[in-house]
Amino acid sequence: MRLTVIGTGYLGAVHAACMAEIGHDVLGVDTDASKIKKLAAGSPPFFEPGLGEILDRNVRSGRLRFTTSLREAADFGDVHFICVGTPQRHDSPAADLRHVDAVVTGLTPHLHRRCLIVGKSTVPVGTTVRLASLVDGLAPEGGGAEIAWNPGFLREGFAVQDALRPDRLVAGVLSAQADQTLRAVYAPMLTAGVPYLCTDPATAELVKAAANSFLATKISFINAMAEVCDAAGADVATLADAIGHDTRIGRRCLSAGLGFGGRRLPKDIRAFAARARELGVGNAVEFLREIDSINLRQRRRTLDIARELVGGDLSGRRVAILGVTFKPDSDDVRDSPALAVAEAALLEGAQLRIHDPEGAENARAVLPEPEYAPDAATAVRDADIVLHLTEWAPYRALDPAALAPLVRTPRILDARNALNAPRWRAAGWTVRTLGRPTPGGAAGPAASLLPGQHPAAAVRHPAGDMAGGDAGASADWTAPGDREALRGVPK
Ligand SMILES: NC(=O)C1=CN([C@@H]2O[C@H](COP(=O)(O)OP(=O)(O)OC[C@H]3O[C@@H](n4cnc5c(N)ncnc54)[C@H](O)[C@@H]3O)[C@@H](O)[C@H]2O)C=CC1
Numbered sequence: 001m002r003l004t005v006i007g008t009g010y011l012g013a014v015h016a017a018c019m020a021e022i023g024h025d026v027l028g029v030d031t032d033a034s035k036i037k038k039l040a041a042g043s044p045p046f047f048e049p050g051l052g053e054i055l056d057r058n059v060r061s062g063r064l065r066f067t068t069s070l071r072e073a074a075d076f077g078d079v080h081f082i083c084v085g086t087p088q089r090h091d092s093p094a095a096d097l098r099h100v101d102a103v104v105t106g107l108t109p110h111l112h113r114r115c116l117i118v119g120k121s122t123v124p125v126g127t128t129v130r131l132a133s134l135v136d137g138l139a140p141e142g143g144g145a146e147i148a149w150n151p152g153f154l155r156e157g158f159a160v161q162d163a164l165r166p167d168r169l170v171a172g173v174l175s176a177q178a179d180q181t182l183r184a185v186y187a188p189m190l191t192a193g194v195p196y197l198c199t200d201p202a203t204a205e206l207v208k209a210a211a212n213s214f215l216a217t218k219i220s221f222i223n224a225m226a227e228v229c230d231a232a233g234a235d236v237a238t239l240a241d242a243i244g245h246d247t248r249i250g251r252r253c254l255s256a257g258l259g260f261g262g263r264r265l266p267k268d269i270r271a272f273a274a275r276a277r278e279l280g281v282g283n284a285v286e287f288l289r290e291i292d293s294i295n296l297r298q299r300r301r302t303l304d305i306a307r308e309l310v311g312g313d314l315s316g317r318r319v320a321i322l323g324v325t326f327k328p329d330s331d332d333v334r335d336s337p338a339l340a341v342a343e344a345a346l347l348e349g350a351q352l353r354i355h356d357p358e359g360a361e362n363a364r365a366v367l368p369e370p371e372y373a374p375d376a377a378t379a380v381r382d383a384d385i386v387l388h389l390t391e392w393a394p395y396r397a398l399d400p401a402a403l404a405p406l407v408r409t410p411r412i413l414d415a416r417n418a419l420n421a422p423r424w425r426a427a428g429w430t431v432r433t434l435g436r437p438t439p440g441g442a443a444g445p446a447a448s449l450l451p452g453q454h455p456a457a458a459v460r461h462p463a464g465d466m467a468g469g470d471a472g473a474s475a476d477w478t479a480p481g482d483r484e485a486l487r488g489v490p491k
């Protein structure tokens, strides 16, 4: 089949390459000419394991091409996938749909034969039906398109495997013909047994919002348990293992720590809540505010513990940071909790040296002030404290005995609860975590508190916006820009 993929960012580049991989002729389209140039040369514009090979293979076979022209896309494709970004609006927590709308208004007048437009971006419920009437108004005589929604469920770091072997495919269609077309697009996956759920567009749009809300809820739930564990001297990792053995609960997305970031879960739960309010059912998902609030609180807890570990003041302290991406196996630093903590420490006067296996370049573009080290050993040299903020596998392989002589004081805060703490302690390090007891009682009850601080104070934000303040019931969910989002950790 002849497919176009419009918007070749993380989702679109992977989708385009994987559609070519399963045998379609694919044309990728983006307004960013430099991205298109890289992709056309078979090279991914971002780090994603496995993407380089399938991109290169399919570009060389001629099945995958790229352009910046929507007119060319209209001439080429029978099915057009929309994969452009739907970020949080700057003036509200709702989704900004201007890129989706720009694609539809730019493409439709060129559609001289009837085709199918399939949205994959994450959008508020009701978008498909709204766009269908936009298309009807812009379609040329005898041409135009039907619209369907088929949300993407990729995870960064596993995007290729998620695209080629998804847990499920969800098709929100307005006609049986659109259903048939989508079944043909995904035929090899259906043959391989991937569940395919055909439904109406509203349900398909809501599936995506519900899935990300559930994942965010699970992560914030375990982080709330971590706070309780800290206060009670209990161990959140064992707690997660124990409840995770219950197959109704499951262990995945129960890793307590610095919380969720990236450009999806945070903006998706805010956009979902905003849409629910528009629909008059805001109360039904009011709990998502608390999910967001718990999540942002982990950034502050991390900074509080770091400050406490160096004696109450980060100013002038040498802080080594291991990991700044929002998760391992990604170079994405957009709304990264790790980068938020880094910037907050910088604002408190800490001297930062940062290492990340893949994200340093992107981090430097947002936060140029710190030093960026070529390896972990250089990053920790002379450090007063090491903050382990993103759980890359190479950090778990570090030899704590070899690192101990390099630092000024062997102290590490493992904000992802991913290191082998007993091994680090045996090598002379003071190790702190989020939600796990410290032998000898240094942590124990209320471990994350500053000296003399009442427990309630540690879980309360000062008044402020979404990025840095109280996201409780009365606060408005504002939309932080990149730089503002980094200031998500109030002192
Ligand atoms: N990144 C991921 O793994 C997943 C993302 N999603 C959703 O997919 C959507 C896209 O996300 P990402 O790929 O992460 O965003 P992104 O920001 O990496 O990529 C979006 C791309 O769209 C391009 N674009 C913007 N306006 C355009 C236009 N008018 N015409 C052509 N191209 C245009 C941009 O230049 C950019 O390359 C979002 O709604 C996101 O929530 C859904 C599942 C997984």
Ligand SMILES: O=C(O)[C@H]1O[C@H](OP(=O)(O)OP(=O)(O)OC[C@H]2O[C@@H](n3ccc(=O)[nH]c3=O)[C@H](O)[C@@H]2O)[C@H](O)[C@@H](O)[C@@H]1O
Binding pocket: 122, 152, 153, 154, 155, 156, 157, 212, 215, 219, 252, 253, 254, 255, 256, 257, 258, 259, 260, 261, 262, 263, 264, 265, 326, 327, 328
């Ligand atoms: O809508 C999207 O675009 C995607 O959003 C997430 O994918 P992604 O953001 O790539 O990453 P996740 O693996 O879900 O991690 C999100 C954040 O949660 C954090 N996390 C994850 C799991 C966990 O146990 N604890 C935890 O803090 C990660 O560090 C990361 O910051 C979803 O997992 C995908 O299914 C979805 O398609």
